[in-house]
Structure formats: C-alpha cells, structure tokens
Amino acid sequence: MASAIHTQNVAINDNGLVANTHSILDVDVSTNDKGVLIPRLTTTERTSIAGLGVADEGLSLYDITTKSFWYWDGGAWIQLAANAGWSISGNAGTIDGTHFLGTVDNVTLNIRVNNQRAGRIDHVLFNTFWGYQSGNTPPTSGDNTGIGYQAMFSNTSGARNSSVGSAALRNNTSGVQNIAVGCKALRDNQNGNHNVAVGYESMLQNLSGQFNTGVGTGSLYNNTTASWNVAMGAGALFWNSIGEYNTGIGAQALGQSTTASQNTAVGFQALYVQSFNNGGAAWNSNNVAVGYQALWSNLSSNTTNGVGNTALGCLALFNNIDGFNNTAVGVNADVNAGSYNNSSCFGANSFITASNQVRIGNAAITSIGGQVGWTTLSDKRVKTNLKMNVPGIEFIKRLQPVTYEYDQEALNKMISPSGNNLAITTKNNRRYTGFLAQDVEKAANDLGFDFSGVDAPKNENDLYGLRYGDFTVPLVKAVQEQQVMIEDLQKQIIELQTELKKLKDP
DSSP states (O other): OEEEEETTEEEEESSOOOOOTTOSEEEOOTTSOOOOOOOEEOHHHHHTOOSOOGGGTTOEEEETTTTEEEEEOSSSEEEEOTTOOOOTTOOOSOOTTTOOSSOSSSSOEEEEETTEEEEEEETTTTEEEESTTTTOSOOSSOOOEEESTTTTTTOSSOOSOEEESTTTTTTOSSOOSOEEESTTTTTTOSSOOSOEEESTTTTTTOSSOOSOEEESTTTTTTOSSOOSOEEESTTTTTTOSSOOSOEEESTTTTTTOSSEESOEEESTTTTOSOOOOGGGOOEEOOOEEESTTTTTTOOOSSTTSSOSOEEESTTTTTTOSSOBSOEEESTTOEESSTTOBSOEEESTTOEEOSSSOEEESOTTOOOOOOSSOOOOOOOGGGOOSOOOOOOOHHHHHHOOOEEEOOOHHHHHHHHOTTOOOTTHHHHTTOOEEEOOHHHHHHHHHHTTOOOTTEEOOSSTTOOOEEOGGGGHHHHHHHHHHHHHHHHHHHHHHHHHHHHHHHHHOO
C-alpha cells in the first residue's frame, strides 16, 4: 500500500492518488474489496468512556452489543440504526405490524411542519393533537384531543376536551370537558366548562360560559359568559351574550335575543325579533314559542312587557309586540294588536282583540259545547257591596229580539290583521237569533242599569259581545215582579167575587 502526505490533507490508498482537497483524510481502494474499521466497543465500554463533552461532538464508533454505529452529539450517544430512515419519496418492503413511525422509548411523539408543532401523541397524559400548530402549548393536564389547524392552540391546564376542526377550541387555556366540532367552534373559549359546540363558528365567542350546547352553523355564536343554553339550528341564539336557561331549536330561533333568559323557542325564527338587552344586564322574559315564526314580532321595551307569553302553532302570536302573559294555541292563533295582556285564544285562526280576554275558536265555529253547562264562580264569601237594584220588567220590555246574518267580511277585517276569510263561506247566509249588543247597552243605560251582560269593546279593534247567561238575572227579577202583580190581581179578583156574591144574595 502506498501513501502520500500533503500539507493539511492525508490520502490512504493503493493507487497513489492525491487526497481530496476538501477532506482532511481521504481513504480509497482501487480493488473495491476493502473497507474501514473504526473502533469497536461493547455497550458497557462505550457508555463508560469518561470525560466526554461538547468538544468531543462527532466522536464515532461501532457498538458490538447493539450491532450498530453510534456518535456523540456533544451531550449524549446517538444511534445510527440500520434501515431506520423513511424515504421522503415513499417506502417499499414495509411489513404491517413490524414497521412503524414512532418511538421505542418512553418519550412523547412529536411531529413538526416548518419546524412548527403539527402533531403530538402523549402516552403519559393521554393527549392527542394532529394538525398544524394544534396543541401548540403542550398542556400540563390530560385526556385532550385536538384535530385541525390550531385546534386547542393555547391549551395549558384544560383537561378532557375534544376539538375537531380548524381553530376549534383555539384559545382554550383551562376549560375542561368541552367538545368542539367544526371550524372555529368554541374558538374563543378560555375557561368555560362542559360546553358542546357542533358546526361552523358554533359558540365562537364563548369565553367562560358553561353547560351550553350549540349545534348548527353560528349557533350561540355571540355567547360569552352565559350558561345553560341549548341552541340547535343554524343561527339559533346567534346574538345571545349573557342570557341563560334558553332553548332555541330551529334555524334562527331566538336569533336576535341578547340578554333575555328563560325562553323556549322551537321552530324556524321562533321568537326571532326579541332583542331588548336591558342595558346589558340579564333578565327573565319567560316566553315559550313553538312553531314556525311563533312570537316572531315579540319585542320587549322593558323587563315587564313582552314577557310570559306562550304561543303554540305556526305563526301563533306572530303579531304580539310588547303584550305579556298571553297564550295562543293553534295555527295563526294571534292578536289583532301588539300590546294586549293576560289574554288567551285557542284554535286555528282564533284572535285576541283585547286584554283580559279568552277566545275559543275562529269565526267559522258554529258550535261550542260539552257535557255540562259553563260554571261561573258565585260564592257569597267573596262578594261585597251587595245591592238589590236589578231592574226586571222595565228592562226586559226594552229588549228587542231579532234574527240576523253575519257580515263575515266585516268581521274578518276587524279581528284579523291578515284579513283571514276562513269563515266567509261557512257562516254567511246562516240565520241566528239574539239581540244587538248596542241596543241592550242603551236599554240598560236608559234605566241607569250597569248590566254585566254587555261586553263592550276595550279598544277600536275589539267587538261588542253579549253574555247571554247574565240575562237570567233580570229575567228572574221580571218574573218575580210579574208574580207580585199576579198575586195582587188574584187578591182583587177574590174581593170582587165576594162583592158580586153579596149583590146576588142580599
């Protein structure tokens, strides 16, 4: 073997070639049947080398125990494992169950893209993150799952959270037991607990609210600190910020409500317009709306109106604005003005026309009944200021019984904001018997009689009505007066018969 030594370069070969100028040591062999043997040590010998430090970085040897090459990186021995690398252009010859990506030591697996965290499998705390910058701050707590770009990006002490979607639970720091599925679902949550958000930007702005459920695009979008809300449907409870104990099921149900609490809305845009925010303070409005756009127009102006309403049916109480404590059951069961209170209507197209009123059925109804008569409460223990001033015969004599037909078009225009004409064909041309309320009112007024049988209009949209049951009282009084007259006449007849007999029998 020949050798050639030149300044700063050494060549060891069998062909006399000059050493490569870029190499301090150039080893070559022309026969291509020889190699280089570097120091060979056992694992015990290798790990027993004393005094290794940064200055020894790059020291290499072959470990005859592990059958592999090792090098010193300045702080630890690193193994150059045979066939351990994965090709960036794909791999062949892999064996399922044998080959894998991962670790063989007790260390968490991390994956990076552009030197940024892009995956983490923590077998100690049971955290799993997958996606660019997901789980960017390794948490100190466990049982978290984040899948998607920046999913659970800021999580530190939050535990038992699950997020799937870009920026899902991105800002969560200490919140626990949250579930976010969808792009930006629960994005701003910091320490809110026990929330479920499913859908694009569902519960996006929640900060500390707890026990909320939002399912659908933008559901509970603006919720920040409120708790115990349920929103299911695109835009359901969209603007709610601090209102609590609300349930909105249906697209845009309770969509504009901000601070109102204790509402239930089921149906597309049910309770949609309600937006009074009470100066930014939470308040209880206690409305229930079930049906397409039920209570749609409800809009309180303070904490005492527009509250306590119940609407069941498509468009039920649609036109109620600030009325309170009203109940409407039936399709299009509604009010003909927006500010009534303590009234109820039951049946499709039934209408409330005043406060403190109950209406059953629409204008097409021809019979209302049951197995027993209607009971009017009449307990002496709750009555005061009793007066025996009911007129009898004089009042009855002034009444004018008539037969009549309904002008159904006029009736519909007065009671229905939409001009509903349901009853026109069914009640027109049918003849009824009764009185005209205005005539009865005049008869009573002429006698100074405050007659409860006349139900006078409470506003320009209300109708006159008669309580025919109340006519019994003046009728009884008339019969009593008539009986006194009959008894007086009988007495006179007897006296005349006695006188006549005296004349016949002197």
